[in-house]
Amino acid sequence: MDYITEKFSKLGCDNAPGQETLQKQEALPMEGDPIPGTPVDFSHGDVDAHKPIPGSLEKFVEGYVVGGGHQAYTEYRGKSDIRAYLAQKLTEFSGAPVDAASELILTPGTQGALFLAMGSLIGRGDKVAIIEPDYFANRKLVEFFDGELVPVPIHWKDVDRYSGLDLEALEKAFQSGVKVFLYSNPNNPTGVIYSPEEVAAIGRLAKKYNVAVIADELYSRQLFDKDQPYTHLRALEEKPDTLITIIGPSKTESLSGFRLGVAYGSAHIITRMEKLQAIVSLRTAGYCQSAYLSWFSEPDGWMEKRVADHKAIRDDLLKVVAKYPGCWARPTEGGSYIFLQLPALKVTLDQFVKLCRAQAAVTVTPGTEFGPQFTDSVRLNFSQDHQAAVAAVERICQMAQRYHA
Amino acid sequence: MDYITEKFSKLGCDNAPGQETLQKQEALPMEGDPIPGTPVDFSHGDVDAHKPIPGSLEKFVEGYVVGGGHQAYTEYRGKSDIRAYLAQKLTEFSGAPVDAASELILTPGTQGALFLAMGSLIGRGDKVAIIEPDYFANRKLVEFFDGELVPVPIHWKDVDRYSGLDLEALEKAFQSGVKVFLYSNPNNPTGVIYSPEEVAAIGRLAKKYNVAVIADELYSRQLFDKDQPYTHLRALEEKPDTLITIIGPSKTESLSGFRLGVAYGSAHIITRMEKLQAIVSLRTAGYCQSAYLSWFSEPDGWMEKRVADHKAIRDDLLKVVAKYPGCWARPTEGGSYIFLQLPALKVTLDQFVKLCRAQAAVTVTPGTEFGPQFTDSVRLNFSQDHQAAVAAVERICQMAQRYHA
Numbered sequence: 029m030d031y032i033t034e035k036f037s038k039l040g041c042d043n044a045p046g047q048e049t050l051q052k053q054e055a056l057p058m059e060g061d062p063i064p065g066t067p068v069d070f071s072h073g074d075v076d077a078h079k080p081i082p083g084s085l086e087k088f089v090e091g092y093v094v095g096g097g098h099q100a101y102t103e104y105r106g107k108s109d110i111r112a113y114l115a116q117k118l119t120e121f122s123g124a125p126v127d128a129a130s131e132l133i134l135t136p137g138t139q140g141a142l143f144l145a146m147g148s149l150i151g152r153g154d155k156v157a158i159i160e161p162d163y164f165a166n167r168k169l170v171e172f173f174d175g176e177l178v179p180v181p182i183h184w185k186d187v188d189r190y191s192g193l194d195l196e197a198l199e200k201a202f203q204s205g206v207k208v209f210l211y212s213n214p215n216n217p218t219g220v221i222y223s224p225e226e227v228a229a230i231g232r233l234a235k236k237y238n239v240a241v242i243a244d245e246l247y248s249r250q251l252f253d254k255d256q257p258y259t260h261l262r263a264l265e266e267k268p269d270t271l272i273t274i275i276g277p278s279k280t281e282s283l284s285g286f287r288l289g290v291a292y293g294s295a296h297i298i299t300r301m302e303k304l305q306a307i308v309s310l311r312t313a314g315y316c317q318s319a320y321l322s323w324f325s326e327p328d329g330w331m332e333k334r335v336a337d338h339k340a341i342r343d344d345l346l347k348v349v350a351k352y353p354g355c356w357a358r359p360t361e362g363g364s365y366i367f368l369q370l371p372a373l374k375v376t377l378d379q380f381v382k383l384c385r386a387q388a389a390v391t392v393t394p395g396t397e398f399g400p401q402f403t404d405s406v407r408l409n410f411s412q413d414h415q416a417a418v419a420a421v422e423r424i425c426q427m428a429q430r431y432h433a
Numbered sequence: 434m435d436y437i438t439e440k441f442s443k444l445g446c447d448n449a450p451g452q453e454t455l456q457k458q459e460a461l462p463m464e465g466d467p468i469p470g471t472p473v474d475f476s477h478g479d480v481d482a483h484k485p486i487p488g489s490l491e492k493f494v495e496g497y498v499v500g501g502g503h504q505a506y507t508e509y510r511g512k513s514d515i516r517a518y519l520a521q522k523l524t525e526f527s528g529a530p531v532d533a534a535s536e537l538i539l540t541p542g543t544q545g546a547l548f549l550a551m552g553s554l555i556g557r558g559d560k561v562a563i564i565e566p567d568y569f570a571n572r573k574l575v576e577f578f579d580g581e582l583v584p585v586p587i588h589w590k591d592v593d594r595y596s597g598l599d600l601e602a603l604e605k606a607f608q609s610g611v612k613v614f615l616y617s618n619p620n621n622p623t624g625v626i627y628s629p630e631e632v633a634a635i636g637r638l639a640k641k642y643n644v645a646v647i648a649d650e651l652y653s654r655q656l657f658d659k660d661q662p663y664t665h666l667r668a669l670e671e672k673p674d675t676l677i678t679i680i681g682p683s684k685t686e687s688l689s690g691f692r693l694g695v696a697y698g699s700a701h702i703i704t705r706m707e708k709l710q711a712i713v714s715l716r717t718a719g720y721c722q723s724a725y726l727s728w729f730s731e732p733d734g735w736m737e738k739r740v741a742d743h744k745a746i747r748d749d750l751l752k753v754v755a756k757y758p759g760c761w762a763r764p765t766e767g768g769s770y771i772f773l774q775l776p777a778l779k780v781t782l783d784q785f786v787k788l789c790r791a792q793a794a795v796t797v798t799p800g801t802e803f804g805p806q807f808t809d810s811v812r813l814n815f816s817q818d819h820q821a822a823v824a825a826v827e828r829i830c831q832m833a834q835r836y837h838a
Contacts, residue, residue: 032556041509041711076502085497088720092490092690097481100690103452136541136692136714143713151437152557152579165712172712174557285497285505285719287541306446307570307577308548309541313718314690315493 039168043381043397044071056383057375060430066413067389068420073364073411075282078334084283084322091318100314105302106134110320117324118292121249122273123263130295133302134312134320138246138276138289141301143169144308145242145272145291146210148300150175154207157198161367161398163216163244178206179399182215184358185369189256190223191215198230202237209234212244213258214251214362217398217407221251221361227259234268240297241268247363249331250280252339256361262293270294277323279364279411280334286316288323338364341410344418352425354432364411367395368424370404372433377403380431388423444573449476449802461788462780465835471818472794473825478769478816480687483739486727489688496723505719510707511539515725522729523697526654527678528668535700538707539717539725543651543681543694546706548574549713550647550677550696551615553705555580559612562603566772566803568621568649583611584804587620589763590774594661595628596620603635607642614639617649618663619656619767622803622812626656626766632664639673645702646673652768654736655685657744661766667698675699682728684769684816685739691721693728743769746815750826757830759837769816772800773829775809777838782808785836793828 029037041047091099099107108128115128126132135141142165150156150173157178158166170177178201183192191213202209211230214221222230234241243261251258262273276289289312291301305311342360349355354371373380377394384390395402406424410417434442446452496504503512510516513533520533531537540546547570555561555578563571565584575582583606588597596618607614616635619626627635639646648666656663667678681694694717696706710716747765754760759776778785782799789795800807811829815822 030556032554032559035556036553036705036708039705039708039712041708044509044711047509047711072506074502075505085494088497089490089494092493097479100480100687101477104446104449136718139712140714148441149437151435151440154437168712172709282505287714287716287718287721300441300444303441303444303446304577306449306452307444307544307573309545309692309714311692313541313692313721316692316718316721 035172038171043394044164056379056386058383058387060387063388063423063426065389065419065423066416068412068416069391070408070410070412070420071391071393073279073282073409074413075284077413078282078337078411080282081277081322081326081330084286084319087318087321088286088315091315095315095318099318102311102314102317104305104311105298106312107317110134110317114290114320118290121324122260124260126292127295131298132290132292133298133305134317135289135291135305136309136312137278137284137287138244138274139165140287140312141274141276141289141291142242142244144301144304145274145297146170146173147304148297149208149240149242151207155205157201157206157209159211159215161217161395161402163212164397166210178204182218182220184215184218184220189361191220191226193222193226195229199233202233202239206237206239208240208242210242210244212246214247216247216363217365217367218358219360219363219365219367220358221256221258224257224259227261228264228266231261231264231267235266239268240270243271243273245273245275247279248275250335250338250364251362252335252342253361258362270297272297277320281323281326283319283323286319288312288316288320338411341412341414341417342366344414345410345421348418348421348425352429355425355428364409366408366410368406368408370406370428373428373431374433375431380427381406383431384424384427388427390420390424392424440577443576449569461784461791463788463792465792468793468828468831470794470824470828471821473817473821474796475813475815475817475825476796476798478684478687478814479818480689482818483687483742483816485687486682486731486735489691489724489727492723492726493691493720496720500720500723504723507716507719507722509710509716510703511717512722515539515722519695519725523695526729527665529665531697532700536703537695537697538703538710539722540694540696540710541714541717542683542689542692543649543679544570545692545717546679546681546694546696547647547649549706549709550679550702551575551578552709553702554613554645554647556612560610562606562611562614564616564620566622566800566807568617569802571615583609587623587625589620589623589625594766596625596631598627598631598634600634604638607638607644611642611644613645613647615647615649617651619652621652621768622770622772623763624765624768624770624772625763626661626663629662629664632666633669633671636666636669636672640671644673645675648676648678650678650680652684653680655740655743655769656767657740657747658766663767675702677702682725686728686731688724688728691724693717693721693725743816746817746819746822747771749819749823750815753823753826753830757834760830760833769814771813771815773811773813775811775833778833778836779838780836785832786811788836789829789832793832795825795828797829
């Protein structure tokens with residue numbers, strides 16, 4: 029097998045959210061009758077149940093009608109007035125200044141930001157530290173850019189709050205010559221956040237060992253406990269010399285259909301990211317860029333209600349989970365995920381996921397997408413219709429009992 | 434310099450269309466007074482002068498309002514009903530069948546299609562043949578994916594019609610072990626098209642030497658001479674085993690602000706492209722995908738008028754060029770470009786381009802973007818306001834006289 033064929037044989041997306049329809053039919057070790065109920069796709073959020081920020085469509089239309097050619101053909105890093113707007117909002121949000129001209133780039137979704145950042149930082153053979161478990165694209169990106177994966181665990185099951193980041197493993201990884209460290213905060217899929225001490229340690233160690241850091245803060249506006257502090261790495265005194273923070277309005281704000289993301293931080297990396305954007309897709313769709321202007325300017329109380337709605341769903345899901353022996357999840361601290369641990373099963377995790385779809389009309393993402401060792405868990409995005417989600421989690425737990433080893 | 438730093442130091446986008454504002458100010462060897470006139474940016478088309486397909490915005494709004502979550506979260510390769518629609522249209526257009534399920538992917542612009550196709554085909558160290566001159570991103574993509582560039586010339590200045598493809602050089606390149614061949618037809622920047630014999634030779638040689646081909650047919654709906662045949666490589670009997678054709682509605686149809694492109698062809702490469710899309714930007718913006726439905730369904734006569742309007746601009750620009758000694762261009766056969774050859778200058782090409790912007794309010798793209806040897810030419814996208822374009826070309830030619838060696 030040649031180099032490129034091998035590379036793509038390792039790169040899969042059949043289990044990625046929304047891609048399940050592409051999977052080949054296979055015989056499943058099916059037992060019992062279907063469990064009826066409203067179908068729920070927990071692989072991604074439901075923007076019909078939780079609508080986009082009011083006025084976003086109107087911003088798009090305004091961009092098309094009033095902006096015309098200037099809105100269609102922006103600089104590759106994004107339209108300058110929109111960058112100025114976001115630089116100000118993100119300065120306030122993250123607690124550290126952002127220069128609109130040099131330190132920020134608009135990207136096609138947060139995925140676009142992540143791809144450009146990784147492509148701008150990973151040289152062939154470079155060691156890249158990632159958290160396990162963490163967002164599934166992280167490991168694929170390291171492989172695509174010919175980096176070497178150095179996993180660092182979080183012991184989230186062993187603590188009640190925060191991530192349980194293994195600081196010893198992190199330092200050991202950095203000592204081994206890691207060039208880049210990537211982590212999501214809140215963590216995807218567990219929904220835990222990093223404590224002030226954990227973030228401070230990341231900053232201190234990255235500085236000490238000269239490691240570039242990408243902080244994926246996609247869900248950082250959706251935090252459930254006002255008394256639990258959230259720390260932006262970029263706002264710390266002691267922080268890495270090279271730091272890129274990424275965020276976007278696709279999740280909490282439900283603007284995924286516009287494909288909007290932002291990366292901000294070290295100017296020399298933003299410059300590289302724009303060079304890469306120039307050969308990847310030129311720019312975030314020009315007219316869509318107008319919709320950034322509704323982000324961080326939501327109507328009064330809208331964000332508070334959005335977060336409260338999700339907290340209420342989370343609480344009800346966890347009550348269901350608690351009823352079933354062998355089923356367990358840490359309460360989500362930020363974001364819309366629960367990482368549901370299942371009892372030992374007599375089918376494989378992949379089979380269980382397919383059985384849930386076939387017999388219980390529920391789509392979930394297998395834990396193995398977040399690290400090969402997570403064969404006992406599935407991820408649920410609970411940004412769904414409240415009642416439908418509660419009923420669907422009941423069905424998952426019933427399925428787990430049915431296929432219990 | 435480490436591997437990644439060196440890679441990005443070679444990758445530039447300051448001269449890319451729309452990026453000129455990022456260039457640093459420098460002292461220019463300025464002579465004479467400014468030549469006044471309406472500013473024209475020939476680096477890309479003007480979608481205010483040539484509006485998007487009527488109804489495109491309405492399609493977008495319908496996608497948002499009616500499609501909702503299903504429109505926001507499509508498969509990574511694009512929404513299936515839209516792929517079915519385009520597969521039928523592209524089957525008719527290209528003269529060979531396209532399977533919607535396996536042979537087509539929607540991409541963020543044609544740039545997105547090109548990036549995904551190149552990333553799916555080029556292994557590290559692979560030889561990649563490209564035409565010189567050709568679209569500037571082609572060579573950058575080869576470099577980014579660590580391929581080895583093998584240039585093949587077209588002798589378009591030596592012929593009156595078609596590209597003047599150097600078939601001997603092409604075969605020699607293929608003999609040398611080239612894995613991938615990429616060409617745009619109509620050619621960007623010269624606007625020449627490939628004759629039936631030239632395309633047949635590409636097909637025959639690619640088949641013989643087992644070379645994968647990417648045919649960039651972005652401008653293939655905008656052909657000026659109805660009696661001059663245009664040949665789709667994919668419709669030939671003798672064609673490469675691996676062939677990807679790319680096209681999009683960003684140019685002739687002025688939908689660039691939506692970032693829409695399509696790649697279609699060999700199923701195993703489309704599969705790879707989707708895997709890559711999954712880590713690059715997930716999908717073409719969901720709501721934007723709705724606007725594909727206005728493409729290839731333009732109102733009666735709309736495309737004919739669009740092409741006629743551009744032909745009229747072309748003719749008037751060439752009349753201006755013909756007045757000035759030392760200035761020359763082949764008449765565009767397809768697309769919106771002329772590749773304007775200048776007389777010998779006493780300033781560098783880069784300086785001349787900057788002087789045109791500073792003194793004549795005209796932005797053009799330096800020929801060196803299309804191959805390092807094209808130091809005597811600039812590219813103009815003449816999809817502009819007719820009168821403003823004519824006046825602006827006058828100014829460019831006057832500037833060429835002023836800075837004549």
